Amino acid sequence: AQRVTQPEKLLSVFKGAPVELKCNYSYSGSPELFWYVQYSRQRLQLLLRHISRESIKGFTADLNKGETSFHLKKPFAQEEDSAMYYCALSTGGFKTIFGAGTRLFVKA
Amino acid sequence: NAGVTQTPKFQVLKTGQSMTLQCAQDMNHEYMSWYRQDPGMGLRLIHYSVGAGITDQGEVPNGYNVSRSTTEDFPLRLLSAAPSQTSVYFCASSDTPQAEAFFGQGTRLTVV
Numbered sequence: 237a238q239r240v241t242q243p244e245k246l247l248s249v250f251k252g253a254p255v256e257l258k259c260n261y262s263y264s265g266s267p268e269l270f271w272y273v274q275y276s277r278q279r280l281q282l283l284l285r286h287i288s289r290e291s292i293k294g295f296t297a298d299l300n301k302g303e304t305s306f307h308l309k310k311p312f313a314q315e316e317d318s319a320m321y322y323c324a325l326s327t328g329g330f331k332t333i334f335g336a337g338t339r340l341f342v343k344a
Numbered sequence: 345n346a347g348v349t350q351t352p353k354f355q356v357l358k359t360g361q362s363m364t365l366q367c368a369q370d371m372n373h374e375y376m377s378w379y380r381q382d383p384g385m386g387l388r389l390i391h392y393s394v395g396a397g398i399t400d401q402g403e404v405p406n407g408y409n410v411s412r413s414t415t416e417d418f419p420l421r422l423l424s425a426a427p428s429q430t431s432v433y434f435c436a437s438s439d440t441p442q443a444e445a446f447f448g449q450g451t452r453l454t455v456v
Contacts, residue, residue, distance in 0.1 A: 240386075242386075245384065268442045270444075270445075272445075279447045279448065279449050279450065280387075280434065280436075280447040281447070282444045282445065285444070322386060322387065324445075326441050326442045330375070330392055330394055330400065330441045331389055331392065331402065331441065332377070332389070332441055332445065333389065333403075334379070334386045334387035334388075335386050336384055336385055336386035337386045337387075
C-alpha cells in the first residue's frame, strides 16, 4: 500500500539553525514527491517537487530511493518559515497521498 | 485570479442534516479532489475526479457523495452528517494528478 510517513508532529528550532523535516514513503513504483506548506491563515500551496530539483525559499529536498525518503532541508531557518509542512506522494495513478504533516516552529 | 473557490468557509450542522460543500475552479483543470484535514492525520483523500462525468473514491469516501457535471465544479455532499465528519475540508485541482495541486481556502465543518 502507498503510504507517506512524517514522523515528527512538531519541530521547534531557533532562528538561524538548520532544519530537516523528515518524510518517508512506501511505494513500489516510480514516485512523484512534493512538499506543500500551509502558513497561518493561508491556503495550502506547493513548496517544491522532486523532479524540478530547485530550491524554494532556501529549502531543498532530495529523493533517496534507497531509503525511500524525501527529507526537506534548510541550512538557516527563519521565523517566517514557521508553518505546517506536508509531504505528498503521487503514484502515477490518480491519487495523491499526504503525510500527517509536521508543524515547524522557528523561535527568535 | 480566483483559482479554487470553496463555499462556505464555516458551517455548523446538526447530526443527520445534509449539505453540499461547493468547489469551483477557473483554471480549466481536469483533475479535482476533496480532502479532509484532521489533527495528527494530515490530509485524507475523500473523492476525486479526472474529468467531467468521471469520479472515484479515495481513502475515506463513506458518508460523502460527489458529482462532476462540468469541468469547473466539483461539489461534495454529506448525506447525513455525523460528528465524525467534523473536520476541515479542502478542495484541490491540478492539470494532472502529478502536477502542482491548487487548493481552496478550506471549509471548517462542525457537526453537533
